Amino acid sequence: xxxxxxxxxxxxxxxxxxxxxxxxNFVRQMLALLILFQFGGGDAGAKIQLAVALFVLPSIPLxxxxxxxxxxxxxxxxxxxxxxxxxxxxxxxxxxxxxSSLPLLYLALFGLGCIAALFGPIKYGILPDxxxxxxxxxxxxxxxxxxxxxxxxxxxxxxxxxxxGRSAASVxxxxxxxxLACYATSRWIPATQVxxxxxxxxxxxxxxxxxxLRELRANDRQWVxxxxxxxxxxxxxxxxxxxxxxxxxxxxxxxxxxxxxxxxFAIGVAAGSLLAAQLSHGRIRLGWAPYMxxxxxxxxxxxxxATHAMAPAQAEIGLRDFFTSFVGVKIALEILIYxxxxxxxxxxxxxxxxxxxxxDRRARVIGANNTLNSVFMVVGSxxxxxxxxxxxxxxxxxxxxxxGLNLLAAIYVWRRLPRS
Numbered sequence: 540x541x542x543x544x545x546x547x548x549x550x551x552x553x554x555x556x557x558x559x560x561x562x563x564n565f566v567r568q569m570l571a572l573l574i575l576f577q578f579g580g581g582d583a584g585a586k587i588q589l590a591v592a593l594f595v596l597p598s599i600p601l602x603x604x605x606x607x608x609x610x611x612x613x614x615x616x617x618x619x620x621x622x623x624x625x626x627x628x629x630x631x632x633x634x635x636x637x638x639s640s641l642p643l644l645y646l647a648l649f650g651l652g653c654i655a656a657l658f659g660p661i662k663y664g665i666l667p668d669x670x671x672x673x674x675x676x677x678x679x680x681x682x683x684x685x686x687x688x689x690x691x692x693x694x695x696x697x698x699x700x701x702x703x704g705r706s707a708a709s710v711x712x713x714x715x716x717x718x719l720a721c722y723a724t725s726r727w728i729p730a731t732q733v734x735x736x737x738x739x740x741x742x743x744x745x746x747x748x749x750x751x752l753r754e755l756r757a758n759d760r761q762w763v764x765x766x767x768x769x770x771x772x773x774x775x776x777x778x779x780x781x782x783x784x785x786x787x788x789x790x791x792x793x794x795x796x797x798x799x800x801x802x803x804f805a806i807g808v809a810a811g812s813l814l815a816a817q818l819s820h821g822r823i824r825l826g827w828a829p830y831m832x833x834x835x836x837x838x839x840x841x842x843x844x845a846t847h848a849m850a851p852a853q854a855e856i857g858l859r860d861f862f863t864s865f866v867g868v869k870i871a872l873e874i875l876i877y878x879x880x881x882x883x884x885x886x887x888x889x890x891x892x893x894x895x896x897x898x899d900r901r902a903r904v905i906g907a908n909n910t911l912n913s914v915f916m917v918v919g920s921x922x923x924x925x926x927x928x929x930x931x932x933x934x935x936x937x938x939x940x941x942x943g944l945n946l947l948a949a950i951y952v953w954r955r956l957p958r959s
Contacts, residue, residue, distance in 0.1 A: 543678060548669035551727035555622065556662045557685045558721040562625070563651050564693025565717070566632050567594060569700050569710075570644045573636075586641075593645055594652040598913040600744030601656035603751040606664070606906025608657065610899060611738040614665045615728040621658050622718075622725040628654065629718035633711040659909045664902035667893050668731040673821030675890040680816035683886055684809030691805040695798060735899040751907040754900075763955045764892040765908040767828065770948055771885040773915040774835070775878075777923055777941055779804060782874065784934045785842075790870070791852030796861045803871055804878045811882020818883075823891050826958045831884035832949035838877045839942025842870065847935035888956070 543549040567590065574586045608617060628650035635643030662682070670678045700710050741747040756762050779801065786792040786800060818824070849866075861867035889908075896904040926932055926940075 543670075543674065543681065547727070548729055549666075549678060549681075551724050551729075552618075552662060552665060552669075553681060553685060555618065555721055555724040555728065556658075556682060557689045558717055558724065559622070559625075559655070559658065559662075560686050560689035561693045561696075562629070562714075562717045562721060563594070563655055564690045565697040565700070566629075566644075566648060566651060566714075567591075568694045568697030569636070570648060571697075573639075573644070574641070590645065590648055593649045594655075595913055595917060597649065597652040598656040598659070599910050599917075600748055601653060602659055602906040602909035602913070603747040603903065604740070604742060604744060604906070605657035605909075606660040606751065606903035607738060607740045607747065609660045609664050609902030609906075610734040611736070611740055613733060614661045614668065614731045614902065615725075616730070618658065618661050618665075618728055619722070619725045621654050621661075622722040625651070625654050626715075626718045626722060629714045633714045636710050636714075637707045656909070660902040660906040663889070663893065664905045665728070665731055667896075667898075667901060669729060672823075672894060675893060676819040676821075676823055676887060677816040679890045679893070680812040680882075680886045683882065683889075684812040687805040687808045691802055694801065732898070734901060738899075748910055751903050752910065755904060755907040758895070759955075760957055761892055761895050761904060763952075764888050764895070765904075765911050767888045767948075767952055767956065768885055768892065768908055769911040769915040771881060771888075772912045773919040774941065774945065775804075775808075775881060776916045777919050778839075778877070778938070780920070780923070781934045781938045781941070785846050785938065786870070787852070788933075789846045789849045789852055789935065790861065790866065791854055791856045792861055793855045793857055795858045796856065799858060799861070800871070800874060803874050807875045807878025808882040811879035811884075812886045813882075814879070815883045815886040819887065823887055823894060825887050825891060825956055828884050828888055828956060829949040829953035831880040832945050832952060834880040835877055835884070836942045836945030836949060838873050838880075839945060840939045841942075842873055842877075843935045843937070843939025843942060846870075847933065847939065891957075 544553065570590050574590065628647055631643055631650065632647035634640070635647055663679075666678045666682070667675060696713075700713070741750065755765060782800060782804075783792075783797045786796060790796070792800070862871065892904065892908060893901065923937055926937055927934065932940075
């Protein structure tokens with residue numbers, strides 16, 4: 540697996556997507572904390588939700604178009620153009636930080652969301668072009684693990700820039716260096732064959748989304764595989780939004796504890812992804828997928844019920860107190876195992892979706908999958924918000940309910956997904 544990290548056919552794409560994910564989350568976290576502590580006022584929550592929507596929503600209409608563009612052209616060439624455009628979007632973000640301009644930062648975040656939506660079908664669609672079938676699980680494991688590591692690094696450094704970045708020049712320099720490094724790595728990605736040379740690109744986002752989802756639905760195993768991948772992203776997003784609130788309210792965890800919990804989640808997904816590659820031995824094995832959902836379901840229910848039974852925290856605690864308490868160690872281990880099971884679940888399934896896609900429509904299938912991912916995350920977030928506000932249910936109970944849904948999802952995956 541690690542031989543791929545030194546291979547020209549994989550390493551440039553790996554670092555390009557790592558820097559892209561870092562860049563996106565750096566700007567998102569910096570903007571979120573600036574809203575909380577500088578721009579917020581009484582409607583900070585609404586402003587942060589708007590920021591999240593501006594980044595996520597472009598993926599729904601643009602991912603299918605990005606898939607068509609990738610299938611109709613050399614994917615490496617399109618990647619270079621997108622990363623070159625990202626330099627100018629970073630310049631807008633830097634200007635927004637210097638001028639403390641919320642509209643400019645919103646504009647930059649929307650631009651990054653658009654580029655991410657168009658780049659998604661490329662970064663996953665290009666893997667089968669350069670990797671053998673027996674390398675797909677390893678390649679996806681490395682990309683998946685690195686993506687979560689980049690997300691956490693972006694959150695940490697973005698938060699540090701917002702809190703300690705008193706020098707505007709240092710933040711501007713950092714934004715510029717990341718954008719240039721991302722573009723430089725994209726130039727080393729090897730060229731690919733054109734999957735569908737005669738494809739006419741439909742730039743209407745509504746009909747393009749409708750058509751690609753209709754095509755995806757016609758292939759049952761691809762459809763079920765994409766639903767399973769989208770379930771992973773929804774569950775991950777909801778867990779990462781519920782867990783910090785639970786830990787703060789029930790344990791009293793401070794910012795350092797919250798950061799450590801996020802880091803444990805990223806480490807778990809990365810470790811599970813790499814373990815999936817080691818266990819596969821070059822084959823795409825799907826048999827253990829429903830059992831991983833059972834593990835996630837059981838742990839989610841236990842975490843939710845156990846923290847619901849605790850009294851509200853009376854004081855804030857730090858890292859040392861958290862990791863020297865029985866409750867803290869138990870929560871940390873359960874989160875680590877939970878996220879590891881999630882990594883083991885998603886990597887083989889996504890590899891199968893790639894392998895099941897023909898060369899001439901692979902990027903469009905990935906684009907359709909990314910659209911489903913965004914729809915699942917948006918719908919899941921809205922449903923959870925309504926549950927919390929309309930029924931008075933607390934976050935611990937919501938996490939337990941999510942665990943129960945994982946048990947039901949395990950039954951669906953066991954019945955519908957092929958074993959290999």
